[in-house]
Amino acid sequence: MTKTGRIQFDEWADLYAQRVETMRTSAVRDLFAAASRSDIISLSGGMPDIRYLPLDEVGEVVKRAVIEEGIAGLQYGDTRGREETKKVVIRLMRDLDIKVISENVTITAGGQQALNLLGEIFINSGDNIITEGPTYLGALQAFSAYEPVVHTIEFDDDGMRMDLLEEKLQELGPRGAKFIYTIPNFQNPGGVTMSLERRKRLLELARAYETVVIEDDPYGRLRFEGDPVPCLRSMDDEVIFVGTVSKMFAPGLRTGWVLAPTPIMQKLNMVKQGNDLCGSALNQVIVEHYFNDTDWQTTMGKMRDRYRVRRDAMLAALEEFFPPEAKWTHPQGGFFVWVTLPKYVNTPQMLSVALENGVTFVPGDGCYPGGSGKGMSSMRLAFCYEEPEALREAIRRLSLVIEDRLELYRAFISAGALKEQ
Numbered sequence: 210m211t212k213t214g215r216i217q218f219d220e221w222a223d224l225y226a227q228r229v230e231t232m233r234t235s236a237v238r239d240l241f242a243a244a245s246r247s248d249i250i251s252l253s254g255g256m257p258d259i260r261y262l263p264l265d266e267v268g269e270v271v272k273r274a275v276i277e278e279g280i281a282g283l284q285y286g287d288t289r290g291r292e293e294t295k296k297v298v299i300r301l302m303r304d305l306d307i308k309v310i311s312e313n314v315t316i317t318a319g320g321q322q323a324l325n326l327l328g329e330i331f332i333n334s335g336d337n338i339i340t341e342g343p344t345y346l347g348a349l350q351a352f353s354a355y356e357p358v359v360h361t362i363e364f365d366d367d368g369m370r371m372d373l374l375e376e377k378l379q380e381l382g383p384r385g386a387k388f389i390y391t392i393p394n395f396q397n398p399g400g401v402t403m404s405l406e407r408r409k410r411l412l413e414l415a416r417a418y419e420t421v422v423i424e425d426d427p428y429g430r431l432r433f434e435g436d437p438v439p440c441l442r443s444m445d446d447e448v449i450f451v452g453t454v455s456k457m458f459a460p461g462l463r464t465g466w467v468l469a470p471t472p473i474m475q476k477l478n479m480v481k482q483g484n485d486l487c488g489s490a491l492n493q494v495i496v497e498h499y500f501n502d503t504d505w506q507t508t509m510g511k512m513r514d515r516y517r518v519r520r521d522a523m524l525a526a527l528e529e530f531f532p533p534e535a536k537w538t539h540p541q542g543g544f545f546v547w548v549t550l551p552k553y554v555n556t557p558q559m560l561s562v563a564l565e566n567g568v569t570f571v572p573g574d575g576c577y578p579g580g581s582g583k584g585m586s587s588m589r590l591a592f593c594y595e596e597p598e599a600l601r602e603a604i605r606r607l608s609l610v611i612e613d614r615l616e617l618y619r620a621f622i623s624a625g626a627l628k629e630q
């Protein structure tokens with residue numbers, strides 16, 4: 210659109226690469242503009258609630274970063290990241306029983322850059338990759354630039370279904386899939402966590418079918434209840450692990466990391482040079498000071514408590530307001546609940562009505578590869594950003610929109626025109 214609101218003809222249309230034709234913008238990013246209206250309650254974005262960060266402490270950290278290490282921080286740095294930042298990462302990884310040395314760590318611009326780099330080094334156009342279905346739409350966006358065929362594997366309450374994964378691997382054969390991408394803890398968008406038994410099976414299957422496992426774990430430290438399940442990378446050091454400070458500290462610093470075996474890391478660092486030369490050294494210095502010099506565990510503990518209260522508020526509101534035909538997951542941590550409605554309900558169509566009613570969510574189809582037609586009756590609800598009362602109100606508003614659709618559905622069922630789903 211131009212400033213005058215007219216649709217602008219794209220005179221460059223025939224110059225773009227094919228790959229951008231198949232890429233979609235993120236429905237969530239597009240929604241951020243609408244969600245910033247003050248009357249709208251947002252259940253769409255997975256934003257950490259940094260309004261509660263101790264900004265005075267962070268301010269001290271930033272000041273010291275500039276005054277004490279500004280010369281290094283404001284200069285170009287190593288493509289692989291600062292050694293001091295890697296030391297922080299190695300320590301954070303040790304808490305998860307992951308043993309890794311500096312050579313196998315690269316600091317990236319958030320987990321997102323790591324996913325993009327992994328796509329770049331592994332995927333040729335037409336290659337098979339496997340993800341959970343639904344999965345993190347940012348990963349789908351990152352991978353889709355390299356034009357893979359994305360095979361999605363359903364999850365249940367114990368995470369990705371290994372029977373379906375095995376079937377898929379059998380179909381594709383050994384080395385038939387470039388990688389299996391998984392978010393084992395409090396999956397985005399599902400909220401489910403992969404059981405230990407399934408994690409072991411996943412590693413066995415990946416070995417048997419000679420494929421790589423990418424473990425993406427932004428939410429692992431946001432567990433509200435239950436015992437932590439060991440990371441895949443702690444059980445197998447050939448697993449590629451992607452981490453980030455976004456949910457532990459601040460996404461605005463765009464600092465994440467990837468752990469990988471040496472040969473893979475060499476390729477990744479090579480493409481990273483062309484990608485960004487190096488990440489922001491200043492942001493890395495800030496991250497180092499934050500994790501070395503502040504009581505970040507206490508701050509995170511408080512955040513976690515807040516997220517738990519919000520999760521509880523959302524689950525209670527779902528029980529109270531949502532119709533009996535709706536099913537949803539019960540996350541033990543993280544940011545998201547995944548709701549499944551009868552197939553008759555089309556959530557992408559519902560979104561504009563929900564917006565008019567003052568609430569946003571992510572329609573499920575955006576969490577599947579484009580054109581798959583899956584997820585049309587599901588939605589991702591984020592409980593991380595709104596206060597409990599607002600969450601309750603949002604679910605109430607949403608339930609009214611759903612109820613409208615379901616009335617029609619029930620009428621069809623009772624007239625025998627539709628089978629119950």
Ligand SMILES: Cc1ncc(COP(=O)(O)O)c(C=O)c1O
Pocket residue numbers: 255318319320321322345347392397425427452453454455460464465
């Ligand atoms: C599963 C998953 N992976 C990766 C990311 C990327 O996070 P960042 O680039 O901020 O580290 C996100 C962000 O929401 C996510 O949910």
